[in-house]
Amino acid sequence: MDLRDVDLMEDTWSTRVPHDTFALLRREAPVFWHDLEGEKAPGFWAVTRHADVRTVSRDTATYSSEAMGTFIADPTPEGLALMRMTLLNMDPPRHNRYRRLVNRGFTPRMIRMLQDQIEARARSIVDAVCEKGEIDLVAEVSAEMPAQVICDMLGVPGEDRGQIVEWTNTMVGFDDPYWRNTPEAGELAAAQIYAYCDTLVEQRRTDPRDDILSVLVHAEVDGERLTHDELDMFFVVLAVAGNETTRNLITHSVQALVEHPGARDELLADPDLWDTAVEECLRWGASIHNFRRTATCDTVLNGQQIKAGDKVVVYYLSANFDEDVFEDPFAFDVRRDPNDHVTFGGGGEHYCLGANLARVEIKAMVRELFTRLPDIEVVGEPLRMRSDFINGTNRMDVRFTPQPASAS
Numbered sequence: 285m286d287l288r289d290v291d292l293m294e295d296t297w298s299t300r301v302p303h304d305t306f307a308l309l310r311r312e313a314p315v316f317w318h319d320l321e322g323e324k325a326p327g328f329w330a331v332t333r334h335a336d337v338r339t340v341s342r343d344t345a346t347y348s349s350e351a352m353g354t355f356i357a358d359p360t361p362e363g364l365a366l367m368r369m370t371l372l373n374m375d376p377p378r379h380n381r382y383r384r385l386v387n388r389g390f391t392p393r394m395i396r397m398l399q400d401q402i403e404a405r406a407r408s409i410v411d412a413v414c415e416k417g418e419i420d421l422v423a424e425v426s427a428e429m430p431a432q433v434i435c436d437m438l439g440v441p442g443e444d445r446g447q448i449v450e451w452t453n454t455m456v457g458f459d460d461p462y463w464r465n466t467p468e469a470g471e472l473a474a475a476q477i478y479a480y481c482d483t484l485v486e487q488r489r490t491d492p493r494d495d496i497l498s499v500l501v502h503a504e505v506d507g508e509r510l511t512h513d514e515l516d517m518f519f520v521v522l523a524v525a526g527n528e529t530t531r532n533l534i535t536h537s538v539q540a541l542v543e544h545p546g547a548r549d550e551l552l553a554d555p556d557l558w559d560t561a562v563e564e565c566l567r568w569g570a571s572i573h574n575f576r577r578t579a580t581c582d583t584v585l586n587g588q589q590i591k592a593g594d595k596v597v598v599y600y601l602s603a604n605f606d607e608d609v610f611e612d613p614f615a616f617d618v619r620r621d622p623n624d625h626v627t628f629g630g631g632g633e634h635y636c637l638g639a640n641l642a643r644v645e646i647k648a649m650v651r652e653l654f655t656r657l658p659d660i661e662v663v664g665e666p667l668r669m670r671s672d673f674i675n676g677t678n679r680m681d682v683r684f685t686p687q688p689a690s691a692s
Contacts, residue, residue, distance in 0.1 A: 298670035306602035315588035328595035334606035341630030347577035350375040369517040389496040406652035411689040418683040426534040434526025439495030481519040529571040536569025561618035567625035660684040
């Protein structure tokens with residue numbers, strides 16, 4: 285393989301994680317111009333080394349999220365206006381003001397308060413599948429935990445949870461043949477989830493509750509309440525991020541432990557390793573491939589000249605396997621410490637708001653699963669998502685020796 289063969293777009297990701305491509309880029313062209321055609325033309329700078337990913341992530345003055353959004357394809361003017369209502373697509377100081385609104389729902393204290401509830405949910409989810417012997421892990425386990433948690437935090441009634449998940453799947457999976465969707469279906473799902481949010485918002489105006497949506501409805505930024513569109517976009521981003529990313533992190537964690545039985549056995553023999561094991565799972569299977577930034581001025585990154593207006597795309601999975609940072613990066617080591625992965629971002633203002641919540645969910649769900657179903661194994665080849673943004677798995681069949689449900 286040489287640099288002429290580099291392809292980091294969706295068809296590559298639908299079949300594999302391109303570790304060979306990333307290794308080549310880190311070695312020969314860590315800031316690499318990736319040509320594109322069509323709506324994503326002319327191309328972008330692919331940033332693959334750990335240090336450079338951190339540099340771009342932390343320098344929001346030079347590398348902007350707000351200028352043209354965080355996806356590789358340039359948005360329409362109308363789409364960009366909507367995107368700029370979300371935290372992902374804001375730059376400081378505006379980003380910092382809005383982030384403070386939702387921070388109170390994700391503080392360490394709030395996450396500690398949720399921990400017992402999350403562990404109880406993990407037991408309930410395993411109870412629902414443990415007697416079956418064979419399941420689609422994505423649908424029956426991985427999707428359940430984050431959907432239950434984020435919908436509760438947003439104030440979505442339990443009976444509507446499945447509909448929220450269906451809408452978010454349609455929105456992010458419109459380019460994936462597994463979902464058999466179209467861009468128009470994605471737009472319709474967005475309109476439906478906005479309308480649903482509007483109904484909840486009206487309820488919270490007169491009947492505020494102990495949930496994040498109530499906080500947003502009654503919050504003020506610079507003396508003004510959030511607009512209708514801003515509330516819709518906050519709701520959608522929290523629903524999508526809370527469902528899609530953690531679902532894939534749980535799936536990747538299970539797959540990694542199944543494929544590394546020695547690490548799994550070591551972990552089950554020593555429960556004190558769970559915290560470092562979760563960090564290694566996060567390093568191994570980052571749920572987001574990349575985020576795009578736009579250069580605000582002419583600059584230089586790792587010796588490469590970058591012009592104002594160029595797309596600069598940071599690749600988290602590549603950074604997580606950087607040989608200069610991680611000793612023997614292709615060894616799955618549940619004792620790895622320190623573990624300076626960038627799965628939740630490369631630091632700075634855009635570090636993932638829900639990082640600690642995701643850690644608690646992954647630890648509770650994966651620990652409960654392997655403790656009670658220790659011989660779980662993957663059946664066949666997992667069906668990967670066709671996306672140049674989300675490192676996802678649409679389906680992963682697993683089997684295990686059936687076990688009785690817990691007494692609780």
